[in-house]
Amino acid sequence: MSAVTGVPSLEVRDAAVNLGGVKALDGVSLTVQEGRLYGLAGPNGSGKSTLLAAISRLLDLTSGSILVGGADVMRRSPFEVARMGLARTFQTVRLMPQFSVLENAMLGADQPVYGSSFVRQWLMPWWTRSREASVRARAEAALERLHLMDLRDEPPLSLSYGVQRKVEIARALAAEPRLLLLDEPTAGMNRAERDEIGELLLRLRNEGVTQVLVEHDLKMMVDICDHLYVLDSGHLIASARPAECIREPKVVEAYLGRGRRAAA
Amino acid sequence: MNSWYFSHLTLIQGMLISVPLALSVQIALRSGVFSFASIGFYGVGAYGTGILTMRGWPVLPAMLLMIVVSGLVAYLMSAPLIRLRGLYLGMVTFAFDLILTVVATNGGELTGGALGLLGVPLGIGTGGLLAAALVAILAVSQLERRAVGRALVGIKASEELVMSVGVDLKSRKRTVFAISAALGALSGSLYVLTFSTVQPTSAGFTLIITTLTMAVIGGTSSWIGAVIGTVIITWLPTLAATIGEYQHLVYGVVLVLVVMYAPEGVLGALRWLWRRLAPRLRPARPPALVPSGGPPPDRGAAARAEPVPADRVKG
Ligand SMILES: Nc1ncnc2c1ncn2[C@@H]1O[C@H](COP(=O)(O)OP(=O)(O)OP(=O)(O)O)[C@@H](O)[C@H]1O
Ligand SMILES: [Mg+2]
Numbered sequence: 001m002s003a004v005t006g007v008p009s010l011e012v013r014d015a016a017v018n019l020g021g022v023k024a025l026d027g028v029s030l031t032v033q034e035g036r037l038y039g040l041a042g043p044n045g046s047g048k049s050t051l052l053a054a055i056s057r058l059l060d061l062t063s064g065s066i067l068v069g070g071a072d073v074m075r076r077s078p079f080e081v082a083r084m085g086l087a088r089t090f091q092t093v094r095l096m097p098q099f100s101v102l103e104n105a106m107l108g109a110d111q112p113v114y115g116s117s118f119v120r121q122w123l124m125p126w127w128t129r130s131r132e133a134s135v136r137a138r139a140e141a142a143l144e145r146l147h148l149m150d151l152r153d154e155p156p157l158s159l160s161y162g163v164q165r166k167v168e169i170a171r172a173l174a175a176e177p178r179l180l181l182l183d184e185p186t187a188g189m190n191r192a193e194r195d196e197i198g199e200l201l202l203r204l205r206n207e208g209v210t211q212v213l214v215e216h217d218l219k220m221m222v223d224i225c226d227h228l229y230v231l232d233s234g235h236l237i238a239s240a241r242p243a244e245c246i247r248e249p250k251v252v253e254a255y256l257g258r259g260r261r262a263a264a
Numbered sequence: 265m266n267s268w269y270f271s272h273l274t275l276i277q278g279m280l281i282s283v284p285l286a287l288s289v290q291i292a293l294r295s296g297v298f299s300f301a302s303i304g305f306y307g308v309g310a311y312g313t314g315i316l317t318m319r320g321w322p323v324l325p326a327m328l329l330m331i332v333v334s335g336l337v338a339y340l341m342s343a344p345l346i347r348l349r350g351l352y353l354g355m356v357t358f359a360f361d362l363i364l365t366v367v368a369t370n371g372g373e374l375t376g377g378a379l380g381l382l383g384v385p386l387g388i389g390t391g392g393l394l395a396a397a398l399v400a401i402l403a404v405s406q407l408e409r410r411a412v413g414r415a416l417v418g419i420k421a422s423e424e425l426v427m428s429v430g431v432d433l434k435s436r437k438r439t440v441f442a443i444s445a446a447l448g449a450l451s452g453s454l455y456v457l458t459f460s461t462v463q464p465t466s467a468g469f470t471l472i473i474t475t476l477t478m479a480v481i482g483g484t485s486s487w488i489g490a491v492i493g494t495v496i497i498t499w500l501p502t503l504a505a506t507i508g509e510y511q512h513l514v515y516g517v518v519l520v521l522v523v524m525y526a527p528e529g530v531l532g533a534l535r536w537l538w539r540r541l542a543p544r545l546r547p548a549r550p551p552a553l554v555p556s557g558g559p560p561p562d563r564g565a566a567a568r569a570e571p572v573p574a575d576r577v578k579g
Pocket of ligand 1: 019020022023024042043044045046047048049050051091
């Protein structure tokens, strides 16, 4: 994933996914350059989450291929692409209810800091002590960026949905990813919170984190994204700079034509 | 005190022997691995250690060999098993246990047939049992802490989540399976070295129910629950002399009631009580600031559909 070599951070080639007879993705090809913030738009059920699941290897493609940092990942497991520097958030928040906000964020930093040796993590508490401290530091830094430090000891399910989403983002940031996939990170948030997240993503972009953002808030996408991809019924129907993209007739039709959701 | 100790020695020993076994089931359940295989390995440990010591092996090497072999065999076995989900894994490992009792019954001179092994040399004292139980507790409690603990709890919350943060889920589950088997073998070894006998039925249906009750009644979220459950199930029959006869019926009913009404077990109830009482003991503090967010916008069924098998965090 180096800008010097010009290898894109992510490449999707002719991806297709069939889910129970539905073509959730069909012939999708797209490229994500390093250090940019990409938007992935499209009406409900157009395949956005399916694409993110395929990229993070939680879902197998029916055909096509995906390259992360130039390497074909079709034979790799989700944990292996995570170890390549990919982190993601989920559309339905995935938080551990028995753990505090801080511990949930720490989960994101565990693997990068501790590494993968189970026995060392298990039976060498003296070895893990210093790692635990740096995991905590990373998680706290991530919570800080989302202004969640006051809530770090709360159980996540006691928090509002919007705040839970922020914890989800903090967990992903704690991994200090190079490539970040965000599936509707601001759903359930109010305007001010959305703006705050938008600013955060822009700052991450300027720090060099490559991002793919799925959002229904088109205004936010236009404001912050470098480039927009639009899916409809599993097809990629547009790829352009955001301001131009949302004016393309196909895109307008996808959003308004079937009266699903007004382009904000 | 001293006479009480000696008149209850068998119960105390039985309790210490049960601790690793209850932990073996608890650690599996806690990590979302619904397996009873450790009960089968309890039998393997009991028979293996019994057979070896009867042939003149020293106690410690015999025990260690059975524990290590059980762990390794379980690790190899787990490759196909961990693909099974929930109840299916439970049923397959249940069958595994019952098959082992059949093997033990038909093992000829080696296993002593239906009568089992008799006259295994006594090889461990109460101090040794206590030490073994403590080692088991130490090993399992370390699985609940720090990165390992977060990953294992994460498995139960969402397997996708755990994979997406870089945890090798399959290998984690297989390791848990192996640790669980090793704990079972430890418990079986302790049993045969304490009571000098083991029968094919020792590791059968009854033990599965008893152990499951121990793990579940105490609460599977922590080793403490398994220990609480072991203590309760060990002493309950002596407290209520009348239930002796209907012991397993009572266990069955208790198990069902706990699963239905208190899935977190006794430990969960204690935690709940603590949460209620703690604020009164602590100086009052202002309610946590929760930035406004409101409910998620209703986007219909599509909003809930995510193109991956649903194993979402439960509320
Ligand atoms: N597990 C599944 N089984 C069958 N079909 C599925 C499954 N998950 C999703 N689908 C279908 O695949 C298509 C794409 O779904 P996907 O969740 O990727 O859309 P999306 O663009 O993320 O939509 P949303 O904006 O609602 O999140 C939809 O038609 C959906 O109904
Ligand atoms: Mg989606």
